[in-house]
Amino acid sequence: MTPHAADLQDRFALAQKMATEAGAVALAHFNARERLVIETKADPHDVVSIADREVEDLIRTRIAAAFPGDAILGEEYGVSSGTSEYTWVIDPIDGTSPFVNGMPTWCISIAALRGEEIAIGVIYVPCNDELYAAADGMGAALNGKTLKLDGSRTIRNAVTGIGANNHVTPATVASIVEKLLDAGGNFIRNGSGALMLAYVAAGRLVGYYEPYMHAWDCMAGYCLVKEAGGWHHPFPVKGDGLTKGSPVLAAATGAVNDLRAIAGL
Known part of the structure; x- marks a missing residue:
């Protein structure tokens, strides 16, 4: 394995580990959401809670410990610069409105760019324990099962x-x-x-x-x-x-x- 491929593999493994760890933290907040303090952003439907910030803090801490030279862009805390070719792009809880209203359609979203190319994509859905994971040239999987799209599906026979x-x-x-x-x-x-x-x-x-x-x-x-x-x-x-x-x-x-x-x- 080339150093380039090893760098990607190491970050891919970290992304999956972070997603499930962050998901457990978010799920604990979800199950006790009556205690959350909810704030609004641009409009009453654009909301944020301490859960979003705690999850992003966790992910940023894990990245900084493993790859201190990587840049990070997160929804809650913006951009931190880096010295490597990698930039992490994270949404600690996508679907905060469903989250605070008790619906299961929210997730942890973690991506990494290598230069200008999307190299890693991991999405974890805590309520369903579903881990979607993909990396450049490695395919995509859901809980380890390979995902391959059907070209016969159209807007008229699917949703x-x-x-x-x-x-x-x-x-x-x-x-x-x-x-x-x-x-x-x-x-x-x-x-x-x-x-x-x-x-x-x-x-x-x-x-x-x-x-x-x-x-x-x-x-x-x-x-x-x-x-x-x-x-x-x-x-x-x-x-x-x-x-x-x-x-x-x-x-x-x-x-x-x-x-x-x-x-x-």
Whole structure:
């Protein structure tokens, strides 16, 4: 094994270990959520709790101990610079609104970029004990079982995930839904973009589209979809692009053209 491959393997192993450890911490808070102090961010539906911050602290601490030269971008604490070619991109709890409202559709999302390429994607769903894991050239798996997408699935014989937030107008969301339904498709929204991207990689959804999403919400899912044989719209990572929002679209091959037309991408 080359040093380059060994570096990736070591970080991939750490990502999976961190995800399950962080998931246990988050699940303990979830099961005692009546004691959580909830704060709002940009709007009443954009919330954060001590659980989010504690989980991100844990992940940052583990990364700093194992790979002190790596940069880290996290939803709660922003960017810390590094000296290596790796940048970790983490969402401590994606789906905080479902989390604080007692729904199981939330997850821990951990990704790592090597240069400008997504090299690692790990998503852990504590309520279901599901670990989605992928690394560049190593494929994607769910709890150790290889994930491979079915190219015969389309928007008309499968379900598409749709995301929305305060960055997107209600009219825009309504237009997306209308176009998808007019094309013969159907949709769900479960409150976690990262989890719905994992569902695309697992073949549970045929695609996922959100007009505006941050890197910490989508990087791990993008890696999973790519390694499972799907396609994703590029996310801008050069310069300060990684810290800004972008349209996010990922799909199995049979749904790509339809969803790109619906999204205008």
